Amino acid sequence: MTGAVARLPAAARAIVEGDRRVLARTITAVENGDPSADRVVRSLYGRSGRAPVVGITGPLGVGKSSLVNAIVGRLRSLDQTVGVVGVDPSSPFTGGSVLGDRIRLERRADDAGVFFRSMASRGAAGGVAAATREVARLLDAAGFDVILVETVGSGQVDVAIRDIASTSIVVVVPHLGDEVQTLKAGLFEIADIFCVNKVDLPGAELAKKDLAELVTLGGRPSGWAPPIVGTSTVDPTVGIEELWNDVVAHEKFLDDSGERTRGERHRLSSEIVGLARDRIGRELMARLERDPALRRLLDGVVARQIDPRTAADRLVRHGRRSS
Amino acid sequence: MPRAHGAKRSPIRVLIAKPGLDGHDRGAKVVARALRDAGMEVIYAGLRQTPEEIVRAALEEDVDLIGLSILSGAHMALFPRILSLLKEQGGEPIPVFAGGIIPDEDARKLKKAGIRAIFGPGTSLEEIVSTAQSLARRSA
Numbered sequence: 001m002t003g004a005v006a007r008l009p010a011a012a013r014a015i016v017e018g019d020r021r022v023l024a025r026t027i028t029a030v031e032n033g034d035p036s037a038d039r040v041v042r043s044l045y046g047r048s049g050r051a052p053v054v055g056i057t058g059p060l061g062v063g064k065s066s067l068v069n070a071i072v073g074r075l076r077s078l079d080q081t082v083g084v085v086g087v088d089p090s091s092p093f094t095g096g097s098v099l100g101d102r103i104r105l106e107r108r109a110d111d112a113g114v115f116f117r118s119m120a121s122r123g124a125a126g127g128v129a130a131a132t133r134e135v136a137r138l139l140d141a142a143g144f145d146v147i148l149v150e151t152v153g154s155g156q157v158d159v160a161i162r163d164i165a166s167t168s169i170v171v172v173v174p175h176l177g178d179e180v181q182t183l184k185a186g187l188f189e190i191a192d193i194f195c196v197n198k199v200d201l202p203g204a205e206l207a208k209k210d211l212a213e214l215v216t217l218g219g220r221p222s223g224w225a226p227p228i229v230g231t232s233t234v235d236p237t238v239g240i241e242e243l244w245n246d247v248v249a250h251e252k253f254l255d256d257s258g259e260r261t262r263g264e265r266h267r268l269s270s271e272i273v274g275l276a277r278d279r280i281g282r283e284l285m286a287r288l289e290r291d292p293a294l295r296r297l298l299d300g301v302v303a304r305q306i307d308p309r310t311a312a313d314r315l316v317r318h319g320r321r322s323s
Numbered sequence: 324m325p326r327a328h329g330a331k332r333s334p335i336r337v338l339i340a341k342p343g344l345d346g347h348d349r350g351a352k353v354v355a356r357a358l359r360d361a362g363m364e365v366i367y368a369g370l371r372q373t374p375e376e377i378v379r380a381a382l383e384e385d386v387d388l389i390g391l392s393i394l395s396g397a398h399m400a401l402f403p404r405i406l407s408l409l410k411e412q413g414g415e416p417i418p419v420f421a422g423g424i425i426p427d428e429d430a431r432k433l434k435k436a437g438i439r440a441i442f443g444p445g446t447s448l449e450e451i452v453s454t455a456q457s458l459a460r461r462s463a
Contacts, residue, residue, distance in 0.1 A: 098355055100369075
């Protein structure tokens with residue numbers, strides 16, 4: 001055991017040393033916002049950032065889970081280990097969910113090189129759960145060579161995967177819409193790679209052509225031109241090698257162009273600000289409920305004597321004074 | 324690490340799987356849907372699972388509860404195997420319940436072996452949901 005590992009909290013050390021049961025339990029604790037996970041997550045951060053995190057996103061029913069299975073197969077044939085997070089929606093009514101991404105996973109009961117975890121979105125918008133980023137990091141710290149994150153079936157504005165993934169694959173199928181759909185903002189803007197799945201269906205060539213035209217109108221601001229790959233759920237070998245080679249090429253582009261560091265700085269700054277905002281928000285909410293002067297402020301807004309913007313100004317000033 | 328159904332009442336996670344070779348999954352789907360509507364997170368593993376796959380999924384997904392559906396008649400071979408794998412690999416026991424066509428005599432033996440509840444045809448969904456809830460909460 002190296003010194004650095006020995007200094008980790010026991011659960012973190014177990015995760016680094018390959019204890020899958022502790023990994024699974026820690027993921028649950030992270031999902032539940034359980035304080036017992038806090039030290040583990042903090043202590044393992046320095047061990048993340050090594051594996052490519054590949055996002056697989058696209059509308060419901062395009063074959064994301066099947067594609068994930070095919071990619072897992074490809075990676076195992078290359079002798080790479082894989083951690084997978086599959087996100088499915090939670091009910092806005094009951095909070096319950098049916099997590100069915102695992103169903104496409106080929107049987108690998110005795111393969112320690114794959115770890116698959118299903119996750120419910122638990123009310124988060126954007127296509128992933130609030131805990132998905134930290135869970136992907138845990139898998140990274142646990143030593144998996146590649147992390148795959150499959151999003152909820154996404155709509156046009158579900159682009160949260162770009163805050164987590166180093167490479168985002170946007171999956172579509174033939175006949176999703178005409179070429180004007182490809183011009184619209186949102187989902188299609190975040191693609192590092194386009195995947196036309198079910199390429200054996202009629203209309204596949206047109207779908208690829210529409211995407212190719214989109215790419216010629218201008219690639220990503222980084223200068224990367226997203227490749228377009230056709231894959232098939234009927235024959236899961238079609239296009240998978242090419243798809244994975246494109247992921248590798250994109251990861252190399254991120255390193256060579258300096259885009260990885262730029263992207264990381266951007267993503268991490270919004271993560272830090274987001275965490276700080278959550279905490280400040282909770283504190284301000286608690287004060288608003290506790291502090292008599294602030295409760296009177298709220299009374300004033302309820303009575304339409306003070307407007308919410310003015311009240312917010314006062315709350316912020318109050319927060320600054322007392323911090 | 325302690326299991327986490329703490330102050331915030333985190334959702335119960337339950338694995339629903341069909342061991343063995345029969346292809347009749349309507350019962351499993353109806354139960355999955357009912358547990359979902361009761362606010363649980365249901366990992367639906369689907370058809371034709373081996374005991375090894377079921378146990379692996381239960382541990383990776385860190386479920387509070389496992390529900391098995393079987394209509395093939397192979398329950399006396401498959402269920403004890405699942406229970407013994409869980410004991411070998413699991414550490415803490417995860418409660419297992421089952422549903423399907425299971426003769427009373429077999430059901431008695433299986434309960435003795437550690438299957439916590441067995442539901443035959445005609446059981447109401449309310450009964451399945453409330454049993455699942457109490458099994459999961461008791462183990463938490």
